[in-house]
Amino acid sequence: MFFKRSADSTALGNAAEPWEATPDAPLMSLRGVEKSFPAGAGQTFVLRRIAIDIKPGEFVSIMGPSGAGKSTLLHILGLHDSAWSGEYALMGQPIHKLPAKERSALQKRHIGFVFQSYHLLDNLTVYENIELPLSYRNVKKSERQSIVADVLDRFGIVAKKDLYPSQLSGGQQQLVGVARAVVASPAVILADEPTGNLHSGQAQEIMELFRHLNQQGTTIVQVTHSETNAAYGNRVIRLRDGFVEAP
Numbered sequence: 001m002f003f004k005r006s007a008d009s010t011a012l013g014n015a016a017e018p019w020e021a022t023p024d025a026p027l028m029s030l031r032g033v034e035k036s037f038p039a040g041a042g043q044t045f046v047l048r049r050i051a052i053d054i055k056p057g058e059f060v061s062i063m064g065p066s067g068a069g070k071s072t073l074l075h076i077l078g079l080h081d082s083a084w085s086g087e088y089a090l091m092g093q094p095i096h097k098l099p100a101k102e103r104s105a106l107q108k109r110h111i112g113f114v115f116q117s118y119h120l121l122d123n124l125t126v127y128e129n130i131e132l133p134l135s136y137r138n139v140k141k142s143e144r145q146s147i148v149a150d151v152l153d154r155f156g157i158v159a160k161k162d163l164y165p166s167q168l169s170g171g172q173q174q175l176v177g178v179a180r181a182v183v184a185s186p187a188v189i190l191a192d193e194p195t196g197n198l199h200s201g202q203a204q205e206i207m208e209l210f211r212h213l214n215q216q217g218t219t220i221v222q223v224t225h226s227e228t229n230a231a232y233g234n235r236v237i238r239l240r241d242g243f244v245e246a247p
C-alpha cells in the first residue's frame, strides 16, 4: 500500500468542513450541464443534458469511447473548467454561481486531480510538485517534509525526488501525478485514466491505493477504459457522444 491516511491528520483539517456529509445528500450533483464549442455558424456539443449525482464515499468509473466527453466532464467536476452551462452543486455549494476565487478555494481544499496528460509543473522538481497541494493548506514545513517523504517512499520514487518532470518517463510522471493528487488527503479524488501509462503491476497498486482511500471515506471518480480498473469501483457511468447512457 502506497499511502495511509494518518488517524491524527488534524493539520490537514477536516476535509469535508463545513459541509456535513450525510449518506443521502449528494457530494456532487449535476443538472442540465452542457458544454459546447463554436463550430462554423453553430455549436458543437461535447456534453448534453448531464444529470448525475455522486454520493459521499462512492467510487465511480466513467467509461465510454474516445471523444465521448469523459475528460471534459471530469474537468468540470474538478472545477478546472468554468465554461459550461447548467447547475453543479459540490458539497452543497452552487458552483455555477460561485466567483472564480471561491471555486479555486474549494478545489484546493477538497479535490485531488490526476490529469490524463499529467500536467506536472516543469520548473519544479518531483519533490516540489508533490509538496504543492500541501502548501495550499496550513501544513507546517516540517510536517510537509515528513508527509512528502512518506509518499515518495510508498510510490517508490525517492531516487527521483530532485529530478524535473522532463527527466522522467511517462509512467514515472504518471506516478508523480497520482502522488500529488493524494498527498493532501483530499475528500475527493478525480483521476483521468490514472494508470494509462503504467505496467499492470503498478496499475494494480494504484487501484489498490484508491480502494484503500475509498474505504477510508475518500470519494473517487475515475475515467478508465479498463474493465479491471472499473471493477474496483461501485458503479459505472457510461458516456457516449456527450450523453450519459441509461444504466
Ligand SMILES: Nc1ncnc2c1ncn2[C@@H]1O[C@H](COP(=O)(O)OP(=O)(O)O)[C@@H](O)[C@H]1O
Residues within 6 Å of the ligand: 037, 046, 064, 065, 066, 067, 068, 069, 070, 071, 072, 073
Ligand atoms: N477546444 C476544443 N474545441 C473543440 N472541440 C473540442 C475541444 N476540446 C475538446 N473537444 C472535443 O470534445 C470531445 C470530447 O473530448 P474529451 O472530453 O477529451 O473526450 P474523452 O476524454 O472521452 O476522450 C471530443 O470530440 C473533442 O474533440
Ligand SMILES: [Mg+2]
Residues within 6 Å of the ligand: 070, 071, 072, 116, 192
Ligand atoms: Mg480523455
